[in-house]
Amino acid sequence: MGSTAHTLPTSEWLRLLEKRRERMYGETLDLSTPIAWKSPEEQRAAIAFFNAAFRAEESGLRQAHEIAGDIEAWDPELAQVLRLYGDEEGWHRELLTKFIAFIGGEIRPMGPTTRTFYKLYARAKRHETIVLTNLMFETIGATTYRLALRTAKPHPAIRQMLTILTRDESFHVPLNAHFLRRILEREGPAAGKRLTGLYHLLTAALMASAAASRRRAKLFDNIPFPTLARAYAEHLGKLFVHADDLGFTPSRLLLATVGLRRSDLANGADVLSAEAAERAADRSRVVVEAL
Numbered sequence: 001m002g003s004t005a006h007t008l009p010t011s012e013w014l015r016l017l018e019k020r021r022e023r024m025y026g027e028t029l030d031l032s033t034p035i036a037w038k039s040p041e042e043q044r045a046a047i048a049f050f051n052a053a054f055r056a057e058e059s060g061l062r063q064a065h066e067i068a069g070d071i072e073a074w075d076p077e078l079a080q081v082l083r084l085y086g087d088e089e090g091w092h093r094e095l096l097t098k099f100i101a102f103i104g105g106e107i108r109p110m111g112p113t114t115r116t117f118y119k120l121y122a123r124a125k126r127h128e129t130i131v132l133t134n135l136m137f138e139t140i141g142a143t144t145y146r147l148a149l150r151t152a153k154p155h156p157a158i159r160q161m162l163t164i165l166t167r168d169e170s171f172h173v174p175l176n177a178h179f180l181r182r183i184l185e186r187e188g189p190a191a192g193k194r195l196t197g198l199y200h201l202l203t204a205a206l207m208a209s210a211a212a213s214r215r216r217a218k219l220f221d222n223i224p225f226p227t228l229a230r231a232y233a234e235h236l237g238k239l240f241v242h243a244d245d246l247g248f249t250p251s252r253l254l255l256a257t258v259g260l261r262r263s264d265l266a267n268g269a270d271v272l273s274a275e276a277a278e279r280a281a282d283r284s285r286v287v288v289e290a291l
């Protein structure tokens, strides 16, 4: 385990996001090939899958823009980075709106559990709470989309939508770690300590959410519950393995429920590193590299 090896300064994140913005709006979905569904149930599961993605985008966009307004007072450059990040989520929301219509669905009201969750999240006021929650959401988003790319229906429009989401959410993971670091630097070590409980609670809640999403979306993405729960535990656990300074260590007990040990997490790339960020930032690269 190493500590923070190499991180990017805010100015560099700003440069990357500005470069991404130049290409972003030129990238459009190719929806020219209609999808032949195996069954109405498969189609319904696809609509549920992308509705969940839509809600995550919407919430990410709102929170990023809201806290940018507060952060403006002490770090205008970081505030601008947050706005551009929120804009990327807004762009995803637009793409998903078109995509959901293309697959014969509509944006649905949230179910009671999801609604409660987002309500609680929307009430969170502390910036570090919001950013840690976002970071963990980005991680499970990137993980789910990457797995779905392997096992969901091999249709070009579905692949394109999942590829865009996997690529961009992978970039948002180290970006949110940067927000978290900057906010904790300002708030002091006590703020970081207060987050430890939330980190464990969210890890458990997100793993439980894998069960709920299986009921609604598995017929589309074909990801079995044990695979998804293990991938969540692994990726949420790995998140901070190379970032000792942030002080989050996954619970042994929780890892054990999916057959993992802390030592299993030490291998593999550092997803929060500057190198990972640079790699994921380049929109011209194909996401298959990361599979």
Ligand SMILES: [Fe+2]
Pocket (backbone or CB within 6 Å): 057, 060, 088, 089, 092, 168, 169
């Ligand atoms: Fe997104």
Ligand SMILES: [Fe+2]
Pocket (backbone or CB within 6 Å): 060, 089, 138, 168, 169, 172
């Ligand atoms: Fe994101």
